[in-house]
Amino acid sequence: MIEGRVWKYGDDVNTDVIFPGKYTYQPLEPAEMAEHAMENLDSSFAKEVKKGDVIVAGYNFGCGSSREQAATCLKAAGIAAVIAKSFSRIFFRNAINNGLPVIELEDGVDDMEKGDTVSIDFEAGTVTHKGNAYHFPALPKEVLAILNDGGLIPHVRKQLGRE
Amino acid sequence: MGMSFAQKVLAAKAGLQSVAVGQIVEIEPDYCLSHDNTAAISKTFNKIGVERVKYPERFVIVLDHTVPASTEKYALGHKEIREFVREQGIANFYDAGVGICHQVLPEKGFALPGALILGSDSHTTTYGAFGAFSAGVGRSEMAVLYATGKIWLKTPASFKIVVSGKLEEPITSKDLILKIIGDIGADGALYRSIEFTGRAIEEMSLSSRMVLSNMAIECGAKNGYIAPDKKTFAFLDGRAVCEYTPVYPDADAKYEKVLEFDATRLDPQVAKPHTVDNVSPIEEVAGTKIDQALIGTCTNGRLEDLRLAGKILSGNKVADGVRLLILPASQQILLGALKEGLIETFVEAGALVLNPGCGPCLGAHQGVVAPGEVCLSTANRNFKGRMGSRDAEIYLASPATVAASAITGVITDPRAEFVGGTK
The missing domain is CATH 3.30.499.10 (Aconitase, domain 3)
Incomplete structure (x- = not known):
């Protein structure tokens, strides 16, 4: 169960605005990536984001390049979950693989505004906003197992008995 | 019920008679691509705790994104990649200057009909033009592919895009794909497998077809398949790195949508x-x-x-x-x-x-x-x-x-x- 402050964005938020291409081949640590998070979309984000905040967006969040830093930088910036009406498939995988929860939800998203508070109950599969509870479908068990292990690398290390 | 191209490839790779749309399968790709991001991927690979790349012969590494290196940091990344491919015995390595990965893989005969190819680059969809199932994945996933050779994939629903008519110079397949993306939107084929078909596609060169498959990702598609034909086989003659079995959708395959376009009298699109x-x-x-x-x-x-x-x-x-x-x-x-x-x-x-x-x-x-x-x-x-x-x-x-x-x-x-x- 998490409760977070909302950052609200529209449809088709692409990975070039989340994490610009000019940084993608520079060897950056996650904390350095977080300094550039949302740089081409919202210059206030990296400065003002707080641990536990939640991104709420429209359709096709994370479209474009496969760059995994788009997920890594949001996680490192402290984002607790991304709620969107839909996700691009590669970003969706990258988020799970980075241990960043992604919630596909159409209902209620249009009413959520920047600065609002939302609470997310992963076990019950609900997002609550201003007293209204919205249901989201559970992730497939294969995918949930990766998320629960904190991402793909810890998950595979566990599978291979490297822990 | 017949199966789409995506269902047939994923079923075959998973060793199953059939797969349903939405079914998650574990598969071993035939070939995997990474490029300049191999520097970062090799570091993630090292964190897994496996010393050797499991199937070095299945990986193709092409330096293309920042070539020749314009900064010391890029140069260092390239140096680390050269060391990694040497240590791991990855023979399919193409250094700076050979070309862009999505051109090099077809030229070197890796883009094969019926093959399953994954790449840590979103435009990996390009090889669909040769009848492959090819899709982008992330860097962590590529690191895990180095270590285990395996990955999970969800079976996508399929769209059929039928293009009638004929492109007249100077109108090209770029105008056509821009028209398609403009009409259906950036998420118009989200998580779907597109099968491009019709007279205009049949008449197109392989290079023109590659434009369609390359940009299939721009409407959200997982892959963009074009049925291999005589042109494909002629291109691969003497070039294919191994034998291949073309995969075609069943005639009674189920499509979530069938979209029709006409290439004739298409205006230039921007x-x-x-x-x-x-x-x-x-x-x-x-x-x-x-x-x-x-x-x-x-x-x-x-x-x-x-x-x-x-x-x-x-x-x-x-x-x-x-x-x-x-x-x-x-x-x-x-x-x-x-x-x-x-x-x-x-x-x-x-x-x-x-x-x-x-x-x-x-x-x-x-x-x-x-x-x-x-x-x-x-x-x-x-x-x-x-x-x-x-x-x-x-x-x-x-x-x-x-x-x-x-x-x-x-x-x-x-x-x-x-x-x-x-x-």
Whole structure:
């Protein structure tokens, strides 16, 4: 169960605005990536984001390049979950693989505004906003197992008995 | 019930008789691609705790995104990659200058009908033009593929896009795919497998088909399949790295949607800033002043693209105040363009010819744009900040449109420069 402050964005938020291409081949640590998070979309984000905040967006969040830093930088910036009406498939995988929860939800998203508070109950599969509870479908068990292990690398290390 | 192409490939790779849409399968890809991001991937690989890449022969590594290295950091990344491929015995390594990965894999015979190819690059969809199932994945996933050779995939639903008619020069498959993306939207085929079919597709060259599959990701698709035919088999003759079995969808396959387009009398199309689906016919943007023009990339850097641009540029000069960049997709294409005299045409016109590679397409180096500038490009993305400044504007169009516009200095209908197809 998490409760977070909302950052609200529209449809088709692409990975070039989340994490610009000019940084993608520079060897950056996650904390350095977080300094550039949302740089081409919202210059206030990296400065003002707080641990536990939640991104709420429209359709096709994370479209474009496969760059995994788009997920890594949001996680490192402290984002607790991304709620969107839909996700691009590669970003969706990258988020799970980075241990960043992604919630596909159409209902209620249009009413959520920047600065609002939302609470997310992963076990019950609900997002609550201003007293209204919205249901989201559970992730497939294969995918949930990766998320629960904190991402793909810890998950595979566990599978291979490297822990 | 028959199966779509995606279902048939995924069932075969998973060792199952059939798979349903939405079913998650664990598979071993035939080939996996990574590029300059191999430096970062190799570090993630080291964190897994496995010493050796499990199947080195299944990995293809191409340096293309920042070649030749323009900073010390890029140079160090390339050095680390060369050491990694040597230590791990990865023989399929193509160093800086060979070309862009999405051109090099087909040229070297890895893009095979019925093959399952994954790459840590979103435009891995390109190999669908050869009848492969190919899709992008992330860096962590590629690191795990190095370690285990395995990955999970969800079976996508399928769209069939039927294109009737025939493209008439100087209208190209780029105009067609921009029209399709503009109509269905950036998420119009989200998580779907597209099968392109119809008379216009059958008549197209492999290079033209690659444009469609390359840009399938721009409407959200997982892959963009085109049925392999005589042209495909002829291209692969003597080139294929191994034997292959073409996979075709069943005649009674179920499609979530069937979309129809007509290639005949298609107007030149332009994607306006800052999304690929913000498409209009050229008349709506004609006259827009440009500062830079780019012809090339993994979308439109092939010989037929350069020939078309050469026809239009021959005997003309690039407009004052415009930089025209030519970016061949591979060394082989550069060589072909040299032999055909196209490079001479470009240089005489005042163009700047870059080395094969990704160039400024993703804003990492070589020809990025300044605030307030306008770039007209044959690449596949025009997102805000993609080519450098977030305050620049990128328009996308065909090689013919970009060539014609470079001459006039404003976005120009190539048909005006190309009367009757003979110019």
